[in-house]
Amino acid sequence: MKRFSCATTALKTVFGYDQFRGFQKEAIDCVLSGKDALVLMPTGGGKSLCYQIPALLQAGLTVVVSPLIALMQDQVDALEELGVKAAFMNSTQTQDDYEAVRDRILAGDLDILYVAPERLLLPGMQALLLRVGVSLFAIDEAHCVSEWGHDFRPEYGALGALREAFPHVPRLAVTASADARTKEEIIEKLLVDPECFIASFDRPNLFYRVLEKKNFKHQLLDFIKTEHLGDCGIVYCLSRRKADELAEYLVDNGIRALPYHAGHTAETRAKHQALFLREEGIVMVATIAFGMGIDKPNVRFVVHADLPKSPESYMQEVGRAGRDGELADAWMAFGLSDVSGRFFFAEQGDASEHYKAVERRKISEMLAIADTTGCRRQALLRYFGEDCEPCRHCDNCLAPPKVVDALREAKMLVSAVYRLEEKSGYGFGATQVIDVLMGKATKKVKDLGHDQVSTFGIGSHWDATRWRRLVRKLIGLEVLTVDAATMSLRLTAKTNALLRDELPVTIRASRNETTLREEKRQMDTTSLNSEDRRLYESLRQWRGVVARIGKKQPYMIFTNQTLAEIAQARPETLTALSTINGVGAKKLENYGDEVLRLVREDALEP
Numbered sequence: 001m002k003r004f005s006c007a008t009t010a011l012k013t014v015f016g017y018d019q020f021r022g023f024q025k026e027a028i029d030c031v032l033s034g035k036d037a038l039v040l041m042p043t044g045g046g047k048s049l050c051y052q053i054p055a056l057l058q059a060g061l062t063v064v065v066s067p068l069i070a071l072m073q074d075q076v077d078a079l080e081e082l083g084v085k086a087a088f089m090n091s092t093q094t095q096d097d098y099e100a101v102r103d104r105i106l107a108g109d110l111d112i113l114y115v116a117p118e119r120l121l122l123p124g125m126q127a128l129l130l131r132v133g134v135s136l137f138a139i140d141e142a143h144c145v146s147e148w149g150h151d152f153r154p155e156y157g158a159l160g161a162l163r164e165a166f167p168h169v170p171r172l173a174v175t176a177s178a179d180a181r182t183k184e185e186i187i188e189k190l191l192v193d194p195e196c197f198i199a200s201f202d203r204p205n206l207f208y209r210v211l212e213k214k215n216f217k218h219q220l221l222d223f224i225k226t227e228h229l230g231d232c233g234i235v236y237c238l239s240r241r242k243a244d245e246l247a248e249y250l251v252d253n254g255i256r257a258l259p260y261h262a263g264h265t266a267e268t269r270a271k272h273q274a275l276f277l278r279e280e281g282i283v284m285v286a287t288i289a290f291g292m293g294i295d296k297p298n299v300r301f302v303v304h305a306d307l308p309k310s311p312e313s314y315m316q317e318v319g320r321a322g323r324d325g326e327l328a329d330a331w332m333a334f335g336l337s338d339v340s341g342r343f344f345f346a347e348q349g350d351a352s353e354h355y356k357a358v359e360r361r362k363i364s365e366m367l368a369i370a371d372t373t374g375c376r377r378q379a380l381l382r383y384f385g386e387d388c389e390p391c392r393h394c395d396n397c398l399a400p401p402k403v404v405d406a407l408r409e410a411k412m413l414v415s416a417v418y419r420l421e422e423k424s425g426y427g428f429g430a431t432q433v434i435d436v437l438m439g440k441a442t443k444k445v446k447d448l449g450h451d452q453v454s455t456f457g458i459g460s461h462w463d464a465t466r467w468r469r470l471v472r473k474l475i476g477l478e479v480l481t482v483d484a485a486t487m488s489l490r491l492t493a494k495t496n497a498l499l500r501d502e503l504p505v506t507i508r509a510s511r512n513e514t515t516l517r518e519e520k521r522q523m524d525t526t527s528l529n530s531e532d533r534r535l536y537e538s539l540r541q542w543r544g545v546v547a548r549i550g551k552k553q554p555y556m557i558f559t560n561q562t563l564a565e566i567a568q569a570r571p572e573t574l575t576a577l578s579t580i581n582g583v584g585a586k587k588l589e590n591y592g593d594e595v596l597r598l599v600r601e602d603a604l605e606p
Helices: 007-015 024-032 049-057 069-081 095-106 123-132 154-165 180-190 216-227 240-252 266-278 311-318 336-346 353-371 376-383 407-424 430-438 443-447 464-476 495-499 513-521 530-550 560-569 585-603
Strands: 037-040 061-065 086-089 112-115 134-139 171-175 195-198 206-212 232-236 257-260 283-286 299-304 328-334 402-405 480-483 488-491 506-510
Touching: 007 024, 007 049, 007 585, 024 037, 024 049, 024 195, 037 180, 049 061, 049 112, 049 134, 049 171, 061 123, 069 086, 069 112, 069 266, 069 585, 086 095, 095 123, 134 154, 154 180, 171 180, 206 376, 206 513, 216 240, 216 299, 216 328, 240 257, 240 283, 257 266, 299 311, 311 353, 311 376, 336 353, 336 464, 336 480, 353 376, 353 464, 407 430, 407 464, 407 480, 407 488, 407 495, 430 443, 430 464, 464 480, 464 506, 530 560, 530 585
Parallel strands: 037 171, 037 195, 061 112, 061 134, 086 112, 134 171, 206 328, 232 283, 232 299, 257 283, 299 328
Antiparallel strands: 402 506, 480 488
């Protein structure tokens, strides 16, 4: 039985919003008409509404397929806070829990059911769903189906069986990151003649910034203490050991930090994740084992302590910052060793050579974005097939770096790579190549006779830092590549284009980070005056108490944006409070009187 007559009524009554964003309404209408759909929206863009609203408008059960077993409870809690009847089935439940959910399904007492793909594909599960009737299958994190993607899950590939088992039930595939190849694979494996709704990948509230590593621990601590002290953030590391070491370092220096990686027990991971989600001011230092599906709106920064493995991974990971629409930082520091490390990891495992070639290409693409001297937003969006004007909201736009024409030096560099291999019969890493270019007669250089090659000393006018920048640049341009087996530099098919002057090469010379920080500080355009800020903080403190008592995440009560609107509008009645974005009927019933009390009490403050 339908609970609401139209999508707009459900949006306002349940979620507290007057209007849909982007093409949410079109995607909802598509699945309501019985057609398959693919929805690509950036993290925080509102993908979940595209299946939550249909669940409230149709008879039958909406089944959400999710790989995020650890987060299903939070997803259900958030929906129940809104008055939506939701539950999950996964391997963490006891038999009694499972039977209780099954009974609710049979009684028609659920709007939405979350299941892992493995559970959904069990014959008994499908028989249960056929018995009660399914109105929609929503496949969350649909990029997991792609063998070429960054989060491939083999079990997702089997979801194509839904087309045969439930031929008349529409399927909605949603994801926040998919290049053209991944999009095609999602459609091929999961959908039939879908309508595609593709939003811009742009997140205007994110400030992109990249630094060269120079005593990284100090750089990270300075960034957090100077710009984000007391804020919630995520620091991504390539290795488990690094995650543990950085978390310990931050704690020793007064930052509330927790490590998270697959080397910890399931109990420790669950505990740390719960603390991060439910409390304020925690910095999670993690490998990529953490993050998919993290629905915490007020993450104020995402740090990459190492170069991400692909633009898709980077987009997905930085998208966990600023989901509330407020300003947030995407901050990265990397060096030449990060590049070599990424190429090394790309060669591990039993994947085909074609797959490894794709991985190497993605590393080069990510490096090009990280090393660009132009607008970072332009470079990132261009990878996903979009274009934009310079954003004025990244480090290169706000404090443009000095740029040096490096074509002549690039030719010196590739010549040195060639001469050293010619001399010794095998390749060498960047350190040896740079020592030769700078004319450093180290023991290794002399022992191998590299002080006798024609390129010895021809680059002495540059220091090692600038040469390393150029090596990174040429790898990003795919003029050079890294042989992961030996960590040596290799020439590529593009080397000849460089030698024929067909490929311009520029590198960053310098940038004043202090100037950048001052320019960025001026961009904080918060509209709360001192009186509104006082009420806002009172509302936040009240929300924290309510969340702790109910063992819920604070944003499930009200988001920061909603609290800020309340602080500015200062509603005096429940009717006025109901007009605030994010205040639906259930939240008005549960919290309205308390919110109005806080507004009245603040008005009495001198």
